[in-house]
Amino acid sequence: MEPQSYARMPRVKIRELRDDYARFELRDTDASIANALRRVMIAEVPTIAIDLVEIEVNSSVLNDEFIAHRLGLIPLTSDRAMSMRFSRDCDACDGDGQCEFCSVEFHLMAVCRNDETQDVTSSDLISSDHTVVPVDFSDATIDASSDGISGNKKGGITIVKLRKGQEVKLRAIARKGIGKDHAKWSPAATVTFMYEPEIHINEDLMESLTLEEKKEWVESSPTPVFDIDPVTQQVMVVDAEAYTYDDEVIKKAEAMGKPGLVEINAKQDSFIFTVETTGAIKASQLLLNAIEILKQKLDAVRTSLDTVEADDQFGELGAHMRGG
Amino acid sequence: MNAPDRYERFVVPEGTKKVSFERDTKIMDAASFTIEREEHTIGNIIRMQLHRDPNVLFAGYKLPHPLQYKIIIRIHTNSRSDPMGAYNQAINDLDKELDHLKNAFEAEMVKFSRDY
Numbered sequence: 001m002e003p004q005s006y007a008r009m010p011r012v013k014i015r016e017l018r019d020d021y022a023r024f025e026l027r028d029t030d031a032s033i034a035n036a037l038r039r040v041m042i043a044e045v046p047t048i049a050i051d052l053v054e055i056e057v058n059s060s061v062l063n064d065e066f067i068a069h070r071l072g073l074i075p076l077t078s079d080r081a082m083s084m085r086f087s088r089d090c091d092a093c094d095g096d097g098q099c100e101f102c103s104v105e106f107h108l109m110a111v112c113r114n115d116e117t118q119d120v121t122s123s124d125l126i127s128s129d130h131t132v133v134p135v136d137f138s139d140a141t142i143d144a145s146s147d148g149i150s151g152n153k154k155g156g157i158t159i160v161k162l163r164k165g166q167e168v169k170l171r172a173i174a175r176k177g178i179g180k181d182h183a184k185w186s187p188a189a190t191v192t193f194m195y196e197p198e199i200h201i202n203e204d205l206m207e208s209l210t211l212e213e214k215k216e217w218v219e220s221s222p223t224p225v226f227d228i229d230p231v232t233q234q235v236m237v238v239d240a241e242a243y244t245y246d247d248e249v250i251k252k253a254e255a256m257g258k259p260g261l262v263e264i265n266a267k268q269d270s271f272i273f274t275v276e277t278t279g280a281i282k283a284s285q286l287l288l289n290a291i292e293i294l295k296q297k298l299d300a301v302r303t304s305l306d307t308v309e310a311d312d313q314f315g316e317l318g319a320h321m322r323g324g
Numbered sequence: 325m326n327a328p329d330r331y332e333r334f335v336v337p338e339g340t341k342k343v344s345f346e347r348d349t350k351i352m353d354a355a356s357f358t359i360e361r362e363e364h365t366i367g368n369i370i371r372m373q374l375h376r377d378p379n380v381l382f383a384g385y386k387l388p389h390p391l392q393y394k395i396i397i398r399i400h401t402n403s404r405s406d407p408m409g410a411y412n413q414a415i416n417d418l419d420k421e422l423d424h425l426k427n428a429f430e431a432e433m434v435k436f437s438r439d440y
Binding site: 005006007008009010011012013014017024029030032033035036039040044088178180181182284287288291292294295297298299300301302303307 | 330331333334335341342343344345357359362364365366368369370371372373376377408411412413414415416417418419420421422423424425426428429430432433435436437
């Protein structure tokens with residue numbers, strides 16, 4: 001095949017990185033790759049979530065389906081998900097939840113014996129696999145609950161509240177899945193990217209404005225993109241990325257009779273990504289998994305020698321016509 | 325009630341080929357590739373990568389219907405290339421780009437944890 005390669009060599013720069021949040025710049029590639037990464041992160045990176053619930057006792061106020069749905073939405077730590085099997089591809093088990101390759105079993109037993117209302121939370125779930133447990137936000141909740149807003153002392157996500165004498169007892173099976181199947185399997189809370197804006201102020205035209213006019217123009221932007229230097233009284237860009245492509249400053253300049261005061265372009269090969277996860281996997285791992293999934297998808301659509309020619313228009317004759 | 329199963333969107337049914345291609349009967353070096361159970365994610369990156377190849381005269385993709393879980397990529401090349409070659413090269417180039425991106429991100433992560 002052709003020896004020439006048309007592959008691009010994208011550059012990445014991380015701006016902020018925490019367990020569940022990442023902000024980075026992606027350069028030297030195009031919107032199709034940026035969007036493919038975004039789509040894969042949201043809908044195709046696998047996680048583990050509760051998929052099957054067997055309820056033994058439920059005398060709570062919520063019906064069985066309601067509880068099963070709430071259990072499904074609880075994020076579970078899913079670092080194992082990439083190496084796990086989908087239960088539909090698993091030939092080692094009969095789908096009863098006892099299979100180490102494709103499922104994780106959970107038990108929940110809660111009875112309220114006090115006069116106070118009891119919260120049943122995700123931390124009451126007992127997992128059969130210590131690597132797959134409900135995501136623990138306790139560090140975050142200690143800070144948040146210290147002000148007394150959250151009455152939830154033990155942390156975790158509330159599943160149901162029980163009054164005296166009420167009971168919930170169930171068995172749940174968590175499986176690997178993807179967001180395309182059901183949003184409960186999506187590891188992404190939000191994944192967005194924006195084009196990096198390039199802002200050029202026409203300095204000559206800008207200097208033809210009075211200070212009042214400059215102020216008025218700076219104020220016309222709904223987001224704080226521009227400001228006036230207190231010393232030189234020059235208009236400067238303080239935060240180009242705050243620009244939302246709303247065109248307000250351009251319209252304002254035109255309304256003031258100064259078209260071309262500012263020129264704003266979206267750089268077509270430069271993106272700023274924001275990735276926030278549910279806690280199922282780390283934000284950095286989410287991107288790496290997305291790249292891996294995308295590579296696997298591309299591999300699956302490679303043509304092989306036995307790729308069939310769907311040209312049955314002429315049947316055998318067609319093959320002869322092509323000299324086959 | 326009669327809604328199709330959700331997995332129908334991404335699981336290739338048994339006995340169906342993931343990729344099939346059909347040559348154009350009237351134009352030389354033109355063909356359509358039908359990819360089962362894929363959508364815009366794959367369709368758009370392959371199309372844009374094909375546009376970078378100067379031998380490709382036309383490349384486009386379509387999702388014929390939201391309930392038909394397949395995409396069709398149409399490629400027309402000049403005589404120096406052929407649709408199958410261009411298609412495979414686009415995939416190889418994308419694969420290279422993603423490899424590079426993965427390494428770049430991992431290197432950046434090491435750098436980031438060291439610097440901050």
